[in-house]
Amino acid sequence: MNVRLYILQRATAAIMAPLVLAHLAIIYYATSKGLSAADILGRTRGSIGWAAYYGLFVVAASTHGAIGVRVVAAEWAGLRGQRLDLLMWGVGLGLVALGLRAVAAVVLP
């Protein structure tokens, strides 16, 4: 962990705080209104707003998680150097791929 990674962790955390709260509110809204999958997809498909919101969420969460896993791997498995970087990028890009795939599934028309 160094100053660059630390700033990235704090920045992604700051970005995610309101996104998480809104996400919880959205879930509550969808379930309390009894929205079906078709109802939800009717609202998200073709929406740049939903794509931007959840796209940003995915990138922030993937970055934050990857750096977090990096620290754990360094402290508990003693990983260093190139292996540590590869693990971090692997986790990060993997989560971005899975996440954006999920976002695409609901926003692509």
Next chain:
Amino acid sequence: MMKELLNHHTSTIEVSIWRGRADGGYRTYTVPQRDSQTVLDVVTWVQRHADPTLSYRFACRVGMCGSCAMTVNGRPRWTCRTHTSKVVENGKLEIGPLANLPVIKDLACDMQAFFDKWQQAKGAFTPSKSRADPIQRISPATAPRMAADAGIECINCAVCFAACDTVRWNEDYLGPAALNRAWTLVNDVRDAGNAERLAAVAADGGCHACHSHQSCQEHCPKALNPTASIAGLKRRTMQAYIRGEL
């Protein structure tokens, strides 16, 4: 007669003391318990009456120098400042060398890594003036001086280093004492070495490795707060990085 007056105990303590190097083990000694007895008194008794081959460090024996720091019942503390009445449990006591440092022999650990990290964190004063310049006036009431004063009493006993989980998990971590010292110098208006110092503490293993567990603050025998100093370094390095100074 003095001996009877001073000793209200007829009991003894079963003391387990680490003997040998890393591949050593605990050996048990039966030590008489006395009033106002400290753990250092116990170690000294063992060396004088039971086993003269026991190796340990001490100097002032009055809680000023930090030389007698050892692990007592799993926690790092100054043995001269620890009354046995406060730590003995069921008539038993366990004493070992400080954690997170290699054992030389018995209760003496190798402090080299601790001192090396002090240097790596740039914990040494870099002068900005010569003897030809007037003396720098520093008001003790200024914020930087108060921040520095809060940390300068450190005597580098390594209790915080031994208590720190992150030191245990991350061998690159500079540790609470080294970073605390760096913070006092960051706040010293006379110092000219802050560019290198901030770079040193902003690197891998620097202040950002701290998880704010505060074991350092809890165990410091001088009631210092290295966690707060490290938080200060995190703020300063972040500001420096954003300004493009790092």
